[in-house]
Amino acid sequence: MADLKPDQGFIDQLKGEFDLLVIGGGITGAGILWDAVNRGLRAVLVEKGDFASGTSSRSTKLIHGGLRYLEQFEFGLVKEVGRERAILYRNCPHLVHPEKMLLPLIRGGKLNRLTASFGIWLYDRLAGVKRNERRRMLSREETLSLVPLLDPEKVMGGALYIEYRTDDARLTMEVIKSAVAHGALAMNYTEVIDLLYDGAGRVKGAHLLDKRTGESMALNAKAVVNATGPWVDFLRRMDHSLDDKRIHWTKGVHLVIDQKDFPLAHSIYFDTPDGRMVFAIPRDGKTYVGTTDTDYKGSLEEVRVESEDRDYLLRAIRHLFPSLSLAPSQVESGWAGIRPLIHEEGKGVSEISRKDEIFLSPSGLITIAGGKLTAFRKMAERTVDLVCAQLGMGKEKRCTPCRTEYLPLSGSEGGVERFEEKEKEMIRRGIEEFELTEKRARELFSRYGTNVGEIYALIRKLNQASDREEERLIEKNETNHPLPDSDVGKDEGISSDLLAELRYTWEKEFVYTPADFLIRRTGLLFFNRSLCREIFPFVSERLTEWNGWNERERRRWEEEMIKEFEWGDTLYA
Ligand code: FAD
Numbered sequence: 096m097a098d099l100k101p102d103q104g105f106i107d108q109l110k111g112e113f114d115l116l117v118i119g120g121g122i123t124g125a126g127i128l129w130d131a132v133n134r135g136l137r138a139v140l141v142e143k144g145d146f147a148s149g150t151s152s153r154s155t156k157l158i159h160g161g162l163r164y165l166e167q168f169e170f171g172l173v174k175e176v177g178r179e180r181a182i183l184y185r186n187c188p189h190l191v192h193p194e195k196m197l198l199p200l201i202r203g204g205k206l207n208r209l210t211a212s213f214g215i216w217l218y219d220r221l222a223g224v225k226r227n228e229r230r231r232m233l234s235r236e237e238t239l240s241l242v243p244l245l246d247p248e249k250v251m252g253g254a255l256y257i258e259y260r261t262d263d264a265r266l267t268m269e270v271i272k273s274a275v276a277h278g279a280l281a282m283n284y285t286e287v288i289d290l291l292y293d294g295a296g297r298v299k300g301a302h303l304l305d306k307r308t309g310e311s312m313a314l315n316a317k318a319v320v321n322a323t324g325p326w327v328d329f330l331r332r333m334d335h336s337l338d339d340k341r342i343h344w345t346k347g348v349h350l351v352i353d354q355k356d357f358p359l360a361h362s363i364y365f366d367t368p369d370g371r372m373v374f375a376i377p378r379d380g381k382t383y384v385g386t387t388d389t390d391y392k393g394s395l396e397e398v399r400v401e402s403e404d405r406d407y408l409l410r411a412i413r414h415l416f417p418s419l420s421l422a423p424s425q426v427e428s429g430w431a432g433i434r435p436l437i438h439e440e441g442k443g444v445s446e447i448s449r450k451d452e453i454f455l456s457p458s459g460l461i462t463i464a465g466g467k468l469t470a471f472r473k474m475a476e477r478t479v480d481l482v483c484a485q486l487g488m489g490k491e492k493r494c495t496p497c498r499t500e501y502l503p504l505s506g507s508e509g510g511v512e513r514f515e516e517k518e519k520e521m522i523r524r525g526i527e528e529f530e531l532t533e534k535r536a537r538e539l540f541s542r543y544g545t546n547v548g549e550i551y552a553l554i555r556k557l558n559q560a561s562d563r564e565e566e567r568l569i570e571k572n573e574t575n576h577p578l579p580d581s582d583v584g585k586d587e588g589i590s591s592d593l594l595a596e597l598r599y600t601w602e603k604e605f606v607y608t609p610a611d612f613l614i615r616r617t618g619l620l621f622f623n624r625s626l627c628r629e630i631f632p633f634v635s636e637r638l639t640e641w642n643g644w645n646e647r648e649r650r651r652w653e654e655e656m657i658k659e660f661e662w663g664d665t666l667y668a
Contacts, residue, residue: 108280109314113137115482116301116316118287118330121151122263122468124322125270126475126499132279133502134479134494136486139279139314141303143286145611146271149324151468152264152615153398153432155349155374155386158183158191158469160222160258162364163372165214170221172450176469177222180259183472187504188514189544190266193228194376196258197363199238201249201415204366208232208252215256228257241361244416258362260376263468264615265542268604270471272505283605290319290333290460298334298458307607318482321462325395325433336456342464343438344392348404349385350429351621357382357412357419367411375412379538379622381427384408391433399662400429426667428624437465453478459485472499506544521547529554531592539596542617549603553595561591589633597634601641609635610655620659631656 115131117124120142131138142148158180161173184191200211215230231254238253239245271281282305289302291313300315321330325344331337359382363375375384387404402423409421437452451466451474463478476497483494503510509517518540525536529551539547589597600606600616612634614620619627635656639649 109139109312111315113139113300113314113316114318114486115139116141116314116319118301118319118321119149119323119326120146120267120271120281120283121149121322121324122147122267122270122471123151123324123463123466123474124320125267125274126471127320127322127463127478128279128281129270129274129277129502130472130475130479130497130499131482132274132277133498134483134496136479136482136494138274139316140271140274140281141285141287141301141314142281142283143306145283145608145615146281146605147264147267147615149326149395150432150435151267151324153347153349153430154263154468155347156261156263156376157374158259158261159467160218160224160256161469162215162218162256165218169450173218173221174223175473176467177218177224179470179473181223182500183261183469184259185511186499186502187266187269187507188511189507189518189541190261190269190504192260194258194260194362195255196374197233197238197241197361198254198256199242199245199250199363199365199415200252200254201246201366202251204249205370205372211254215254218256224257231255242359242363244359244418246415246417249415260362260378261468262542262618264618266468268616269505269507269544272604273502276505281605283611284607287330287333290330290458291315292458296458298456298460318485319460320478320482321460322478325435327435327462327464331454331456331460331462334456334458334460336454336458336460340452340454341438343436344390344395345434345436346389346391346398346404346431347386347434348400348408348429348431349383350400350405350408350426351381351383351624352421352426354380354382356421356425357384357416365411365415368414373408373411379618381622383621384412388434395433397658398431398433400431400666402666404431405429405666423667428621428663428667430621435464451477453481455481461485475499506546508545517545521545524551529592535592539592543599546599546603550592550595550599553598554591557591557595589630589637593630594637597637598641601638607638607642608652608655609638610659612638613656614659620656624663628660631660 114136115138117127117140120140124140128138128140159176160180161176164172198211200206200208212232219229233253235250235252238250239247275281284306286304286306287301288304290298291300293299298319300313302311303314304311321327323330328337328342359375359377364372367373373385375382387407405423405426412419412421452464454462461478461481463474466474521540522536525531526533539550543550597612600612604616606612606616609631613627635653
């Protein structure tokens with residue numbers, strides 16, 4: 096894979112005219128970049144923060160079959176997401192895992208035995224669910240034995256249906272890496288501050304601001320796609336094309352609780368006292384619960400879990416799990432994201448469709464709005480079809496048909512075929528050759544899939560460097576020694592596998608700031624807050640060295656993490 100750092104050579108590559116500029120590095124923009132480069136387009140993506148720093152790291156992390164869309168009779172959507180889910184599982188097995196979800200049927204709840212049974216039956220057919228994954232209705236006793244914490248007074252029975260778990264930010268990263276490996280360019284910390292037009296008023300590129308250096312540059316492109324999720328209307332305003340069709344922001348919050356306080360062995364989709372439904376999902380020794388769905392009018396730059404969001408979810412937990420009596424201090428962390436929905440007059444937040452829509456402005460700016468993480472590949476196909484039609488108009492370029500349905504993503508090379516064998520082999524190597532615990536070897540594989548081999552190579556390099564240093568010190572009989580000046584670096588406060596992981600993400604996954612690593616690449620802030628806090632100084636020190644920051648720059652790029660810690664301390668203490 097090419098070196099991804101934005102060095103001078105990289106900036107030079109921005110010269111000349113691109114076929115396509117994609118604005119926004121969430122899952123929507125990433126999917127479009129991946130599709131476009133596979134159709135032979137010269138494509139570039141720019142993201143103003145880190146990749147997936149918007150909604151795409153703040154979802155429920157499910158590849159949905161779309162059960163809840165049945166309520167709104169969106170049969171087409173259920174069918175599409177069901178099909179997309181199967182494709183994604185085939186192409187990205189290291190990040191997409193089938194998970195049985197329990198739907199308890201409770202007294203006074205949203206669903207009874209008949210509606211649940213029919214609804215899931217229909218969902219299984221529409222979403223093309225495999226025979227062995229189809230719904231199973233449960234008795235009251237079976238339901239309580241699966242999740243004994245449920246209130247026995249309320250439970251009348253249950254149903255099991257299939258969902259797929261993922262990691263949204265990692266999925267976005269793997270899509271971007273796949274696109275880059277095929278020749279696309281992608282830059283984080285690069286903001287579109289203005290659009291460029293030709294004499295006829297057609298959009299032909301953008302002015303970019305490099306947030307690391309403060310420099311700006313012009314980038315020319317024949318087609319421009321606005322894939323900025325909750326921000327799409329800002330770009331449409333920049334293009335003077337904002338009309339009555341607007342984005343409606345709703346906020347969704349999740350809380351993370353340790354398994355010792357919320358010992359849940361099975362994922363569950365359950366009723367809230369106000370007639371909604373939320374998920375509780377076990378992951379990495381924690382249980383995460385969400386989501387809320389409330390109108391949002393605040394700043395998009397700092398979307399926070401507020402005390403009322405926290406209290407709402409705690410009430411929902413108490414409603415069905417009264418024996419837990421959880422206090423705010425037992426919440427370890429959480430996240431809040433904004434749904435970029437397409438406004439529908441007169442509809443309540445939970446009734447607005449989750450469908451995507453493409454707007455074409457008079458200048459030719461293509462905006463893709465709404466949608467789901469699950470359907471990103473199909474959304475990209477529709478968008479790039481339109482790009483190709485635009486490019487074809489000038490007879491300048493012909494696109495090949497969309498191929499992404501058959502392309503495994505980075506980290507899942509070879510797709511789902513014989514994937515389990517590869518997984519076992521890589522985990523075995525981690526344990527035997529690199530002395531990792533089984534838990535750690537599994538964790539690395541679940542994040543990086545088959546690319547974990549590159550992390551192993553870095554661990555070997557680090558270990559060799561430290562062996563050489565030890566020999567040198569023994570020969571010289573020195574005890575008080577400086578750290579070795581190796582290519583990778585070494586740190587007394589961080590294990591070699593963690594340092595190798597950091598280095599890998601810095602070299603190959605565009606990590607620039609501590610938050611890129613601790614939030615988006617590893618999810619440590621959410622799922623292991625204490626380790627996150629512990630290693631933050633070391634991560635920051637290494638990145639300061641590798642990025643060549645001075646003290647002022649270090650403080651600036653540490654800020655996102657510090658604010659997260661401070662906010663968490665006020666909310667979860
Ligand atoms: P974003 O991820 O927000 O990306 C847009 C990017 O554009 C941002 O990173 C932003 O920094 C960048 N940007 C903005 N302005 C500029 C500019 N001027 N220049 C450069 N870059 C710019 N979907 C599912 O399928 N499954 C789920 O379980 C699920 N759960 C959800 C739970 C919640 C609480 C929420 C809020 C959503 C959920 N969704 C789920 C929906 C899904 O997360 C979103 O549809 C998806 O992440 C949107 O991705 P995006 O790329 O369109 O937007």
